[in-house]
Amino acid sequence: MNRNRCLDLTVVSVDGFGQAEPEQFVLTLSSPGWKWRPGQFAMLRPASFRQDPVWARPLSIAFQDDAGLSFLVQSCGRGTGLMARLKPGETVTVWGPIGTWFASEPETPTLMLAGGVGLAPFLGYAARHPAPDRLELVHGHRLPLSAFPLGRLPEGLGRSEFFLDRGRPEDVARFIGLLESRIKDYAGGLVLACGPMPFLRTVKRLAEAAGARAQLSLESRMACGLGACLGCVTENVAGELVQVCARGPVFWSTDVTLAE
Amino acid sequence: MDLSVTIGALRLKNPVLTASGTFGYGQEFTPYGELAGLGGFVVKGLSLAPRRGNRMPRIAESACGMLNAIGLQNVGVEAFLKDKLPKLPWRETAVVANLYACSAGEFGELAGVLAAEEGLAALEVNVSCPNVSEGGAAFGADPVQIARVTEAVKSRAGDKPVWVKLSPNVTDIAAAAKAAEGAGADALTVINTLTGMSVDVRTRRPRLANVIGGLSGPAIKPVALRCVWQVSRAVKIPVIGVGGIVSAEDALEFILVGAQAVQVGTANFIRPDAAFRLAAELESACARLKVDSLDSLRGSLKV
Incomplete structure (x- = not known):
């Protein structure tokens, strides 16, 4: 070793x-x-x-x-x-x-939901996927698209980009509407999300309402990344505080509460 | 060069330990180095019952340091003894338990549970916790309470050495040190974190949910050196220096002002092999600085 x-x-x-x-x-x-x-x-x-x-x-x-x-x-x-x-x-x-990763189910229609820089893991996920035509990406962003390496995304991938202008409330409401309509189509599929916490809470709520299996990649301040400092905990449904670094960062939406 | 040191009756292969709360239960760091390469390590603070800890956010960065208010989240002493300690290489290096409780009685009870454990080399007492039965003020702020807790642990600790970890958040740390020594402490760990806070003027919120927390890291090294210097001149028992140590040279500075051994804390977050590297580099640092032996360096500060 x-x-x-x-x-x-x-x-x-x-x-x-x-x-x-x-x-x-x-x-x-x-x-x-x-x-x-x-x-x-x-x-x-x-x-x-x-x-x-x-x-x-x-x-x-x-x-x-x-x-x-x-x-x-x-x-x-x-x-x-x-x-x-x-x-x-x-x-x-x-x-x-470090940590857990997104489920890879090449046969399952899979929806990737990215909030801003939360696009990062999906660049690798999409590049490795054997059948990009079964993948769809919805990407909400506040920076211009020129600030993302979109050339890394494979051909054949379903994509919608949504510009949130400085987080204007009407844009956020429309973006949530888009998420809701896309997630509904994946009730028998797989939803993967990475982005800021309010975005993940929304995805969790919408996916569970639609009966879609969803995995969320959480972000947190971290000191060690080893599970030792206990600075990055999140609450699981058993009521325990577990380390995002060691037990996540990718959790099934139904395993964590994302309580404020 | 012989780097071994003695803390009372306990012999360590080298003077480098890791500090409680920065090293988990040891196991988390095994991918990054050999635990047996350390003089020892102090595990995360243990309480009688499992503790949930504080709300998030629990950590915040500050200049050359960090604040934490984890709230002593831990698995509880029973789970530690059953699930953690048997997996640790305690025959090859010193495993030290860190004790946390809210009354002298609970401290004694906790010491009683740990006293018979063959795998533990020493018990370190965290007196920086609120004393629930005395109105919530920290034990560590009052020499009388420090003495009471030290006696309570010592009376139930059997033949385990008892180290008392002193808080720097006092007017006279030498008085705190003498109180612990007088009550039977076998060694003193100097220092725990400095209380501090960090706020965000844009959101007008504190950066820690607990509002205040403990400051650690290179930012506190001058305070820690001063405390080790004052304490080691005030007592006869060994002093273990801790606070902002990152390099082998930092460790030697603490020995220069009187420390018998050192603990590496926040540096374990700077890189997870920090303590292992420091232990491995100590000998070459001594050679570079013309230190013939740790004993000749210890307390030799020219003033």
């Missing part, structure tokens, strides 16, 4: 989609040689963090190719802001792959 799964990888590229100070970017690291499943994540901590910020950042693995292992990252704070400024050749400490 490999006794140290904590690796120092090298930055291959930071692709900010043509933006000098990108709000979103694809970070590609030298390949760690992992076997991973879409939905799993890794903890990334650039050496440039030094002693501040202290935590690594939990990021869903987006895709892997000859160039290396790639993550879709939204620049939304100190850590991801520093990551946006990484240069090729810099070192990033990484541990993973």
Whole structure:
């Protein structure tokens, strides 16, 4: 057994989609040689963090190719802001792959629901799927589509993109209407969702109302990513607080309460 | 170079332990290093009954550190003894239990449950918890209460060494240290987290559901060094230094001001092999800094 799964990888590229100070970017690291499943994540901590910020950042693995292992990252704070400024050749400490993954049922019609940067795991999921014509993607986004590596999505995939202009309430209501109408068609299928918590709560409610099986990938602040610090817990239906990192991040919607 | 140290009657192969609450029950870190490479590790705080802990959010980052208010979520002492301890390599390294309770009586009861466990090398007492029977003020804030809890644990601990983990949230930590020593503590762990808070001026909300929490990480190292320095001059029992240690050089700084051994805490989150690497690098750090032995370095600060 490999006794140290904590690796120092090298930055291959930071692709900010043509933006000098990108709000979103694809970070590609030298390949760690992992076997991973879409939905799993890794903890990334650039050496440039030094002693501040202290935590690594939990990021869903987006895709892997000859160039290396790639993550879709939204620049939304100190850590991801520093990551946006990484240069090729810099070192990033990484541990993973971590956690549960999305069910893969190639014969089952599958609906992928992405909220913003929550598109990340579906890039790898769709790329690996043997029959993209049985896959559909609904993607709600506030950043322009040019900030997403949509070229990674396979041909034949059903797609609808929905622009939420700064989260205007009327846009949100229409987006929820779209989710409801799409989820209804998957009562005998599979629904997968990744995005912010209000979005996941909505998906859980709609999927359970429609009788659709749904898996949700949760996000949380994390310190360790190992199940040790107990900083990222969520409530399961047994009333227990379980670690999102070690017991998730992908849960069946009926296993967690997502209580406020 | 011989890196072994003694904490009272307990011999450790090296002075590097991990701090309670940052290392789970040890097992979580086995993919990242050999537990047997550590001098020992202190497991997550244990209470008599399982505890649910606080609401989310429970952690927040701050400059060079982090705040936590986990609320001592733990499986309870029975589940620990049944499910966790048998899987730990306690014959190869020191496994230390950390005790959490809300009254001196409960502390004693908990010590009684753990006293006969062959797999435990020592009991560490967390006095930073609210004393329910005395109005909720932290035990650790009052030397009289520290002494009472230390006596309660010591009287039921059998031959297990008792370490008291002191809170820095006091005016005079030397007085707290003397109280624990006077009540029979075998060693002192210095320091627990500093209480702090973090707020978001945009949402006007605290970043922790519990509002206040414990600050840890490199940000607190100067406070921890000061406390270890003051405590090690005030007592004769060994002091285990903890607070913001990231590198082997940090660990040696704590030994320089008087620590017998050290605990690595928040650094375990910076990278999960941090403590293993630190233990492995200690010898070369000593060579680089011309330290012939830990004994010659210990307490040798020139002032």
